[in-house]
Amino acid sequence: MYSRKNVGPSKDNNIRSDAEVQDGYTVQQQEQYTKYLRKLKNDFEETWCKKKKYTFDFKEFDRVKTLGTGAFGRVVLLKHLKSYKLYAMKVLEKEKIVKMKQVEHTLYEKRILEAIRFPFTVYMELSFKDNSYVYFIMPFVPGGEMFTHLRRLGKFEEPLAKFYASQVILALEYLHFCNLVYRDLKPENILIDKNGFLKITDFGFCKLLQGRTWTLCGTPEYLAPELILSKGYGFSVDWWSFGVLLFEMNAGYPPFYANEPMKTYEKIVAGKYRCPSGFNSDLRDLIRNILQVDITHRYGVMKNGVMDYKNHRWFKGLEWESILNCRTQPPYVPKYRGPDDTTNFERYEDEPMKTSPICLYESEFFDF
Incomplete structure (x- = not known):
């Protein structure tokens, strides 16, 4: 497998329609769904404006094992x-964050x-900090990374790739509706839950966007x-990344890669890329319309936004509302x-956490 390095609704809120979603998504369905997205955006904005305080006691928890490692922790x-109850705790070292200029x-x-x-998407149960580290505590997603399963299988069969792609589209639609640009979509940042549905994780590059960045x-x-x-960019970068993800899920490797980053760029x-012979005409057409260098054609x-996806031939027969409410039977369950x-996670050596006797970088993390 190719490798690389880094540079839900409740029952009461189920979105239903009289029309069955078989051959596309109607304007009326999208209008109804947009009302639901507005509610989610309002919830997001209300929480965004509040400063939360948490209490946490390590004595109440047992540290089981390391699930993954990264540049900062x-x-x-x-x-x-x-x-x-199980949780995934992301531990980030203050010193590394400051040295890599990743405080913001x-x-x-x-x-x-x-x-x-x-x-x-994943979410946070609580957060806290000590003299040396900051901590994010989130629900544990036991199915592991999409990357692990993709590497094991080589590539995904088309029904599975379509199932995963629909969830990523809905997740990006939600994030963009909340004015969030994600900026790091890839198989390593997508988890699979115990029922076979996806959770996008690692929001370290995500940003609330006003205009361009x-x-x-x-x-x-x-x-x-x-x-x-x-050039300055907006939400278009996430859709390009989705096109790369779609290609990689179906091919087992990304459309653009080389031994050196500059050659990849x-x-x-x-x-310029070449689709494998196994890609059917609908998949080729969808990828062609996403991997457009000119964003006015992406x-x-x-003009039609996500409706270009929801009504594309490759997704014919997909029931978007059933996907949203996790009622569709997943083609694969870990x-x-x-x-x-x-067992769905790689094995890592556990390392002791050494906490400084003095508070490090207090001013930089004052607002944490």
Whole structure:
């Protein structure tokens, strides 16, 4: 498998329509769904404006094992000693965050994880800090990363790729409706829950967007041309990344890659790629309309918005409302032997956390 390095609604809120979604998504259905998105956006904005305070006692939890590692820290599985409930705790080292100039991104990630609530995104239960670290505590998603399953299978069969793609589209639609640009879509940042549905995670590059932004961030193979060229960009970069993800799910490798990042960037800016022979005409057409260097012709940011996706031939027969409410039977469900099963995650060495006797970088994390 190709490898790379980094640079829901409740029952009461189920979206239903008299028409069955078989061959597309009607304007009326989208209007109804938009009302629901407005409610979610209002909820997001109300939470965004509140400063939350949490209480946390490590003595009430057992540190089970490390689930993953990254540039700034690690993710650890926690078990509550009384309720036996499991959590994923993201531990970020203050010193590394400051040295890598990621303080603003970390503070943004905290606020975003507190405020978002959608079936296909993770969220934060609570957060806290000590002298050396900041901590995000989130629900444990036991199915592991999409990347792990994609590497094991080589590529996804088309029904599974279509099932996953629909959830990513809905998640991006929600984030963009809340004025959030995600900027780091890739299989490593998508988790699979015990029932087979997706959860987008790692909001370290996510940003509340007003107008355009210019920051270069993300993973080389997934960067959009306008981001590489420092033209200033908006939500269009997420849809480009979705096109790369769609290609990789169906092919097993991304459309643009080379041994060096600069050569990868050259291929992206040129917009040249070759689809495998196994791609059918509908999939080729969908990818062609997403991987458009000219954003005025890119699906997701054109006049019809996400309706270009929901009514595309490749998604014919998909019931979007059933996907949204997690009523569709997933084509694949990860093996899950019990609440604390971590076999879907890679094995990592556990390292002790050494807390400084003095508070480090107090001013930088004053607002955390």
